[in-house]
Amino acid sequence: MVDAHPSHEPVAPALVEVSGLSLPAAITHLPRPDPYLNVEDYEPEADAMALNMGPQHPSTHGVLRLKLFLDGEICFKAVPYVGYLHRGVEKLLENRTAIQSVPYVDKNDYVSPLTGELALVMAYEALLDVEPPPRAQVLRTILMELQRIASHHLWLGTFCLDMGGALGGGSSVFLYNFRERELILDLLEALTGQRMHYNALMVGGNRHDVPPGWEEKVLATMDRVEDRLAEYEAMTVDNHIFRSRTVGVGVLDPLLALEAGAGGANLRASGVDHDLRRDAPYAAYGQVDVRIPVETAGDCYARFLVRIAEMREAIRIVRLLVSGIPEGPIGALKPPRHVNAVKLPPGEVYVGIESPRGELGTYLISDGSPIPVRVKIRPPSLHAVSLLPYLCVGATVSDIVVILGSLDPILGEVDR
Amino acid sequence: MPDDVLALFRTRLGLEEVPPEGPFVPPETLPDIVAALKEMGFLLFLYCAATHWPATENRPEAFTVAYGLRRPGPGSSTARLRVRIPADGSIPTLSGLFAGADWQEREQYDLVGIHFEGHPDLRRLMLPEDWEGHPLRKDYAIDTHHFPWR
Numbered sequence: 001m002v003d004a005h006p007s008h009e010p011v012a013p014a015l016v017e018v019s020g021l022s023l024p025a026a027i028t029h030l031p032r033p034d035p036y037l038n039v040e041d042y043e044p045e046a047d048a049m050a051l052n053m054g055p056q057h058p059s060t061h062g063v064l065r066l067k068l069f070l071d072g073e074i075c076f077k078a079v080p081y082v083g084y085l086h087r088g089v090e091k092l093l094e095n096r097t098a099i100q101s102v103p104y105v106d107k108n109d110y111v112s113p114l115t116g117e118l119a120l121v122m123a124y125e126a127l128l129d130v131e132p133p134p135r136a137q138v139l140r141t142i143l144m145e146l147q148r149i150a151s152h153h154l155w156l157g158t159f160c161l162d163m164g165g166a167l168g169g170g171s172s173v174f175l176y177n178f179r180e181r182e183l184i185l186d187l188l189e190a191l192t193g194q195r196m197h198y199n200a201l202m203v204g205g206n207r208h209d210v211p212p213g214w215e216e217k218v219l220a221t222m223d224r225v226e227d228r229l230a231e232y233e234a235m236t237v238d239n240h241i242f243r244s245r246t247v248g249v250g251v252l253d254p255l256l257a258l259e260a261g262a263g264g265a266n267l268r269a270s271g272v273d274h275d276l277r278r279d280a281p282y283a284a285y286g287q288v289d290v291r292i293p294v295e296t297a298g299d300c301y302a303r304f305l306v307r308i309a310e311m312r313e314a315i316r317i318v319r320l321l322v323s324g325i326p327e328g329p330i331g332a333l334k335p336p337r338h339v340n341a342v343k344l345p346p347g348e349v350y351v352g353i354e355s356p357r358g359e360l361g362t363y364l365i366s367d368g369s370p371i372p373v374r375v376k377i378r379p380p381s382l383h384a385v386s387l388l389p390y391l392c393v394g395a396t397v398s399d400i401v402v403i404l405g406s407l408d409p410i411l412g413e414v415d416r
Numbered sequence: 417m418p419d420d421v422l423a424l425f426r427t428r429l430g431l432e433e434v435p436p437e438g439p440f441v442p443p444e445t446l447p448d449i450v451a452a453l454k455e456m457g458f459l460l461f462l463y464c465a466a467t468h469w470p471a472t473e474n475r476p477e478a479f480t481v482a483y484g485l486r487r488p489g490p491g492s493s494t495a496r497l498r499v500r501i502p503a504d505g506s507i508p509t510l511s512g513l514f515a516g517a518d519w520q521e522r523e524q525y526d527l528v529g530i531h532f533e534g535h536p537d538l539r540r541l542m543l544p545e546d547w548e549g550h551p552l553r554k555d556y557a558i559d560t561h562h563f564p565w566r
Contacts, residue, residue, distance in 0.1 A: 091551050
């Protein structure tokens with residue numbers, strides 16, 4: 001019999017009120033380690049050593065370098081180094097028109113490119129004051145939720161891969177997850193012609209209309225993905241090793257998570273009931289009643305539970321919307337004939353959407369010329385990685401691998 | 417922006433109208449105003465985005481730094497504000513108030529070259545330590561492949 005998890009206890013957790021927010025008392029106001037600790041001042045109990053993890057390390061989810069200062073096997077200071085994938089995307093976007101920009105942001109969060117596209121396109125739409133037609137809005141919402149399922153599949157697979165062969169035969173969970181992710185990529189390929197970098201959205205609407213029979217394929221795939229979710233739970237929730245690696249590991253204070261700008265499941269697993277799909281609806285999210293899963297334990301296991309529940313919720317939203325896609329055009333603007341076709345008015349906008357990793361925002365300044373003056377992308381993954389100096393202190397190296405995986409950072413988005 | 421934020425900006429800054437993209441705040445009052453917003457429930461740090469404005473006939477070279485905060489939960493709203501500083505100016509850090517400001521400020525220091533006063537660890541974030549120049553400045557050319565990139 002596995003140990004009970006705090007999240008599964010029937011009693012409601014004690015809450016504490018902070019600036020109008022109710023947060024779980026047990027994990028709020030935890031002592032914070034000093035991320036700027038001078039290593040010379042630290043008195044180790046065992047042998048002190050500095051250990052470099054990454055940048056080429058299979059568990060760093062891209063190219064992240066972590067400089068760990070260890071006291072025996074316990075980390076007392078962690079310094080992340082990012083930027084290995086820096087491509088200057090913001091500089092590129094500041095030299096491109098609205099129409100040329102979309103394919104560049106696909107490569108930021110390459111696990112969920114469609115959310116990156118939507119965040120950029122919505123910023124241009126806010127600047128231009130263009131509202132996409134209802135068909136485009138519903139299609140966008142379906143695409144975002146399909147993307148969320150695919151992204152969480154990849155996360156779950158790699159998260160379990162990080163924990164190694166202990167989870168029932170090496171990379172089984174990883175490969176099973178890729179099997180289902182492929183099904184969703186098939187749907188997106190049928191719609192956009194691409195499997196990874198879709199370039200599916202444009203200012204004022206979508207680029208592709210649904211092919212015949214797509215809705216039925218979506219519904220059939222959703223049934224299959226939902227069936228298989230039960231298999232994953234059997235391999236993880238019911239697995240004693242999975243629980244002992246994740247329960248109580250990497251407990252994240254909700255106040256720290258907020259102040260550090262973390263988002264998505266990282267925030268909701270710490271008891272913060274916040275999701276832009278419900279709280280500041282965009283696309284067609286206003287038409288569906290989005291249920292937000294929240295956990296209160298704040299550990300790696302709670303983040304896992306939130307993501308699994310989000311996959312179920314995404315399946316429900318897709319089913320709700322796909323059977324009633326409104327008829328009509330998929331774009332509010334005429335199809336562009338050349339790259340300067342979209343004229344930008346002067347202005348300054350910020351638009352944020354709920355990507356699978358948290359609030360993905362675009363801040364845009366235009367001075368009235370066809371190319372923007374400033375494009376700043378607010379990547380949720382950067383803020384997730386910036387939590388590591390706090391979460392790694394006191395953890396063993398093997399736990400740090402799990403903590404990093406549970407935060408679900410995509411380094412392409414961190415570095416841009 | 418919600419009414420309580422507009423009221424705060426009006427009383428603290430003596431403004432009649434608050435633009436939707438956020439008012440300009442004097443650099444020295446920035447930490448106080450952001451601390452007041454944090455008290456009001458704007459706990460989620462969103463962004464810190466610096467922009468380089470090269471000198472033109474009408475105005476000297478300058479920078480603007482825009483900040484965004486969010487009040488989480490149902491009916492979520494944002495508070496946005498901006499700071500304008502001269503080419504050789506600096507701006508107080510918010511990293512003591514918001515852990516998330518730490519890396520965002522390092523990124524803006526790295527890419528735009530803004531000095532954040534009082535930042536405990538102001539190092540380049542994206543580019544190598546020995547990189548010269550700040551790529552997001554408007555005079556940083558993108559069509560040369562070698563130093564000095566302009």
